[in-house]
Amino acid sequence: MAGAVTLARALRDPTALRLDTDWTGLITAARAEQLVGSLAWRLHGLPVPEPVAILLAEARDGAEAARRTALWEAEMARRALAPLGLPVVLLKGTAYVAAGLAAGQGRHIGDLDVLVPRDGLDAVEQALIAAGWEWVKPDPYDDAYYRRWMHELPPLIHRERDRMIDVHHTILPLTARRRPDPDALIAAARPLGNGLAVLSPSDMICHAAAHLFADGDLAGGLRNLWDIHCLVEEFGVDGLEARARHHGLGDPVRRACRHARALFGTAMPQGWGKDDALDRLIRRRLLARDGWGRPTRPVTRFAFYVRSHALRMPPAMLVRHLWIKARRRPASS
Amino acid sequence: MRHALSLRIGPFGFRIGSDWRAPIETLADLYADYPRPELPDYTVRLEALRPWRRWIRPAMAVSGDYMLPDAAPLPLAQALLAAEMGMNLQLALGARRFLLLHASAVERDGRALLMSGESGAGKSTLATLLAARGWRFMGDEFALIEPETGLAWPLPRLISLKNDGVSAAARVWPGARFGPLLHDTPKGTIRHLVPDATAIAAMDEPVQPAVLLFPRFGAAAAVRAVPPGEAFVRLTQASTNYVALGEAGFAALTALIRGVPAYAVDYPDGETAIAQVEALWPEP
Incomplete structure (x- = not known):
């Protein structure tokens, strides 16, 4: 049955799909990995059975609506923040569609992610609240934790449009071992001409790789890796290694490129290292989805969940953090 | 999944998978006169909340291509309702042709x-x-x-x-x-x-x-x-x-x-x- 493995193959080379493919499994896995819009564009114009074509057209239509909504949300934030005169850099999906990149084609876009200078955070927060955004997390520990240790404000949601904004001041939590250089990110950002900007190509790849391998538990990892594939194919890797080293992200970036090459055939320079033991586990985790859309490989998943916390903070702090969380919510996770 | 059924209702095809046999048998009986889809538009899953909840105090989580976070689980006896809710949810959140x-x-x-x-x-x-x-x-x-x-x-x-x-x-x-x-x-x-x-x-x-x-x-x-x-x-x-x-x-x-x-x-x-x-x- 088709699952994430078939999905990765289809994205890599859609012409290699046979007409007797398990289309239902492929589309279900793609929906579960939030890659169905990207898949639909990869298959656009290729001969597929009629009912498949209908579902793919619907997915492209849905991605177009997501793009429009994301750009509108960015515009709303721009209007709220323009009077501050601060640089506002779009990140992730919204940045890809705003800059018209291949990575944005068909991409699912959830929250609006922006990067602003850390000393402007308070002003940004006030301006957003004045413009109708509200707190999501009422818990004082979570709130304090975000403000002290995270790379972003606690998430805000707009009370009328029901859309979330994540305001970043850097791209990894402050508790993480790696410390990217947020000033350099903002200094190198490319203006879009409307008061907003996007990261430079190398920084975009660094951010995507940091998000994938230096933070989080690889949930949605296949989509993030597809982003990296598209970015590298579009921009190449000139200057990428030096930039990654500057941010302390040499390892995650090389690792991301290795996986992108292995799964999607991404072109990358020779000598960026060979797969290590962790890479084999990562591959297992990235492809842990079956044709019913179910997550598979629970042990591998759990291992990466544990790793995400180990990456995020030192052991003593982690113990304290989990202790507080466990005491507060004994009934839930 | 262990037990599964595909059916078409008007313009939409559904594939319903279940960890239990009974819900699929009930659906197959009640939807006996409905056609099968050429290709299902949506997948609905009726899964045990935890692995042991297949047998001990059976409780099902309704999920599928499109899901709401924090949806309440239902007891096995309400599987038909769960399946219907699952199908509704796919349409409510996923359908774009209508x-x-x-x-x-x-x-x-x-x-x-x-x-x-x-x-x-x-x-x-x-x-x-x-x-x-x-x-x-x-x-x-x-x-x-x-x-x-x-x-x-x-x-x-x-x-x-x-x-x-x-x-x-x-x-x-x-x-x-x-x-x-x-x-x-x-x-x-x-x-x-x-x-x-x-x-x-x-x-x-x-x-x-x-x-x-x-x-x-x-x-x-x-x-x-x-x-x-x-x-x-x-x-x-x-x-x-x-x-x-x-x-x-x-x-x-x-x-x-x-x-x-x-x-x-x-x-x-x-x-x-x-x-x-x-x-x-x-x-x-």
């Missing part, structure tokens, strides 16, 4: 009567009563408006009857086939009714909407013409994907509102409602 209105629909003279209302307004019961009097049942949950044509497409799923609606339907449909009686569900007592053969046979025949009703059960009989602006606002709230469709949704909804008269109908009992509907229905 404007979805939370409404029941029946057809007569080749035209559709749409009845929109909140839970408890009597949409399903009214559709059932009208079907017993010769109208064609088109659906009791979603009216599907095709943006390109303005046509209403049938979605004749099992009819979900609540509380008093169950006995009312049993009275007018003596030979009707019912699913199991589901007590203490999040929506009260529920029983599913299999639509009649006419409704299933005509599931691929869309019709032009002719009248839009906003029924309300439990008040003294009253009929009021609803101006287009009010009908528009009510239907934006009754639509699950109006916002998601963007301009196409706006165009489809304004075309519908301009094309059909709308009425708010308060009714104390089914007999009265049927008389009200018959009086409002424009003869061909």
Whole structure:
């Protein structure tokens, strides 16, 4: 049955799909990995059975609506923040569609992610609240934790449009071992001409790789890796290694490129290292989805969940953090 | 998954997978006369909440291609409700080929009567009563408006009857086939009714909407013409994907509102409602 493995193959080379493919499994896995819009564009114009074509057209239509909504949300934030005169850099999906990149084609876009200078955070927060955004997390520990240790404000949601904004001041939590250089990110950002900007190509790849391998538990990892594939194919890797080293992200970036090459055939320079033991586990985790859309490989998943916390903070702090969380919510996770 | 079934209801195909055999057997029995889809549009999963909850105090999580976070689990005995909720959720969150209105629909003279209302307004019961009097049942949950044509497409799923609606339907449909009686569900007592053969046979025949009703059960009989602006606002709230469709949704909804008269109908009992509907229905 088709699952994430078939999905990765289809994205890599859609012409290699046979007409007797398990289309239902492929589309279900793609929906579960939030890659169905990207898949639909990869298959656009290729001969597929009629009912498949209908579902793919619907997915492209849905991605177009997501793009429009994301750009509108960015515009709303721009209007709220323009009077501050601060640089506002779009990140992730919204940045890809705003800059018209291949990575944005068909991409699912959830929250609006922006990067602003850390000393402007308070002003940004006030301006957003004045413009109708509200707190999501009422818990004082979570709130304090975000403000002290995270790379972003606690998430805000707009009370009328029901859309979330994540305001970043850097791209990894402050508790993480790696410390990217947020000033350099903002200094190198490319203006879009409307008061907003996007990261430079190398920084975009660094951010995507940091998000994938230096933070989080690889949930949605296949989509993030597809982003990296598209970015590298579009921009190449000139200057990428030096930039990654500057941010302390040499390892995650090389690792991301290795996986992108292995799964999607991404072109990358020779000598960026060979797969290590962790890479084999990562591959297992990235492809842990079956044709019913179910997550598979629970042990591998759990291992990466544990790793995400180990990456995020030192052991003593982690113990304290989990202790507080466990005491507060004994009934839930 | 261990147990699975594919079925087609009107324009939508569903694939339903389950960790248990019983829910699939119930669905296969009640949906026996429905066609199989060429390719399912959506996947619905009925999974054990935790691995051991397949056997110990069985509890099912409803999921699928499209999910709500924090959806409450249901006991195994309510699997039919879980499956129906799962299918509804796929349409509400995923469908883009139609404007979805939370409404029941029946057809007569080749035209559709749409009845929109909140839970408890009597949409399903009214559709059932009208079907017993010769109208064609088109659906009791979603009216599907095709943006390109303005046509209403049938979605004749099992009819979900609540509380008093169950006995009312049993009275007018003596030979009707019912699913199991589901007590203490999040929506009260529920029983599913299999639509009649006419409704299933005509599931691929869309019709032009002719009248839009906003029924309300439990008040003294009253009929009021609803101006287009009010009908528009009510239907934006009754639509699950109006916002998601963007301009196409706006165009489809304004075309519908301009094309059909709308009425708010308060009714104390089914007999009265049927008389009200018959009086409002424009003869061909």
